[in-house]
Amino acid sequence: MNHAVHKDYAGAKLGMWLFLFTELLLFGGLFLLYAAYLSRYPHEFTAGGRELDVVFGTANTVILLTSSLLAAMAVTAIQRDARGRTMLLLGGTVLCAALFMLIKYLEWSAKIRHGIYPNSPGLAAGPPGESVFFSLYYLTTGLHGMHVLVGGALLTWVASRVRSGAIHGGDYVLLENGALYWHLVDLIWIFIFPLYYLIL
Amino acid sequence: MTHEHAPHIIGYGKLTAVWLALLALTVLTVWITRLDLGVNRVWGALAIASAKSGLVIAFFMHMKYEGWLLRWLLFVALLTLAIFIGFTFFDVLYR
Numbered sequence: 001m002n003h004a005v006h007k008d009y010a011g012a013k014l015g016m017w018l019f020l021f022t023e024l025l026l027f028g029g030l031f032l033l034y035a036a037y038l039s040r041y042p043h044e045f046t047a048g049g050r051e052l053d054v055v056f057g058t059a060n061t062v063i064l065l066t067s068s069l070l071a072a073m074a075v076t077a078i079q080r081d082a083r084g085r086t087m088l089l090l091g092g093t094v095l096c097a098a099l100f101m102l103i104k105y106l107e108w109s110a111k112i113r114h115g116i117y118p119n120s121p122g123l124a125a126g127p128p129g130e131s132v133f134f135s136l137y138y139l140t141t142g143l144h145g146m147h148v149l150v151g152g153a154l155l156t157w158v159a160s161r162v163r164s165g166a167i168h169g170g171d172y173v174l175l176e177n178g179a180l181y182w183h184l185v186d187l188i189w190i191f192i193f194p195l196y197y198l199i200l
Numbered sequence: 201m202t203h204e205h206a207p208h209i210i211g212y213g214k215l216t217a218v219w220l221a222l223l224a225l226t227v228l229t230v231w232i233t234r235l236d237l238g239v240n241r242v243w244g245a246l247a248i249a250s251a252k253s254g255l256v257i258a259f260f261m262h263m264k265y266e267g268w269l270l271r272w273l274l275f276v277a278l279l280t281l282a283i284f285i286g287f288t289f290f291d292v293l294y295r
Binding site: 013014017018021024025028029031032035036039040054058061062065066068069071072073075076079080176179180183186187190191193194195198199 | 207209210211212215216218219222223226229230233241242245246248249252253256257259260261262269270273274277278280281284285288289292293
């Protein structure tokens, strides 16, 4: 006999929001470290900030903002039961995620080639403030990058569920929650961008 | 059916308008941080970042159309973060 599966739309959404709050506090901790050490090593942070490329940072900001638009549109599309459009929009979001990671790869590999990485000989011999700055940079953007990868994988899986019909206009909280996770990734970058690329 | 009421659907046009506002704020924040404003650069950039996140949370994440529970929880989370950072600075600033 088929038991009706109990679905709890409000509960599912609440659960995702509670998880997102924990993510806010996680990255909040990293921003707190940044603030505390910026006040302690202002000159070294300024010097370190100059090594970051504003063009790459701005490009990544625009890419993530666009990816958030596409993810939000995907929610609208599934609410209107437009399956094909939903998958296209999710595909666009994941494409933006890939572009972001490509730029991140270019940035990190350029730095590593210049001997800027945690505990590199150059940094170890330099002022402690600079080591702190770059450790924070790699930690924060690295953790954020991991979230981009997880979000991309998640949305790809969600797209496959849309394709199979498991997600549709009457039951789409999985897509909505996936999109919420993606927006958080965008939100964190909205703060990483000015703090690391602009104000130093 | 998973929800009783008709869900609020945000149209593509509105979402695009929010996106354009976000892009404009991005241009603004890059611009004002190129100017020589001293420490006000930091507050300006953070204020714009807060405005951008407000837009993302309200429209992309749908919070404007959610109930009081989610809004209150968001407020509590942000308040916790503010205390977390703010109170640390009561110490850090006076070392």
